[in-house]
Amino acid sequence: MNQELILDARTDSAKNLAWWLYLAHAASFFFSLGLFSIIPLLFNYAKRDDTRGTFIESHHSWMIRSFWWYVVWVVVGAALFVTMVGIPFAFLVWGVAWIWKAYRLIRGWVTLNQNQPI
Template sequence: MSQTLVLDGKLSDAKQLGRILYVIHGLTFFFSLGLLSILPVLANYVKRPDSEGTFVHSHHTWMIRSFWYYALWMTLGGLLFITIIGIPVAWLMWCAAWIWKAYRLIRGFVDLNNNRAMYN
């Protein structure tokens, strides 16, 4: 019985931390276009092993992958932006990456609250 309570407490704590990290990712995403998201992604890396064996583990992986793919697309857009010809493509790439990242943050937060694991 007490082991069940410990597991439920672990899951509850991991889920609450996941919520907090989604919110921090969202705030850094909206206020710095994701530049400051390195801080919550570091927390994802540190806390992901603690959530091993729960559905929250998949959410940490989801946030980590979202960050790195978003950083990749923003960097590629930046490289295109420094060429005169690539500026329209860069803006399109940045807008698409922003919408994609916003979707992943919202989708992840909703699925975390509904106790669903994320596919990775």
């Protein structure tokens, strides 16, 4: 049995914005290693309250948490990089953080397209 979810105009517009914010986070992530993700992050914070009570609210929170945890792991990698002994571990931390962030973006985007909360 196939069920189709029909969204009202407000929810559809919010979903469309979340879709573009995932794209902006991904573009920033691939072209600047997340440096410019601060721009879509501000939109996530600004629009999260507008989507309160919908499945899209969870996507804004997901992107916000993904950003801040990625920043934490980049800083941990930078602290390791400062020491000569920690340089290989820094690259390991950065590599794992990059893969983790890519996973979070892809999973969020796919779940959003399925009209489900994350």
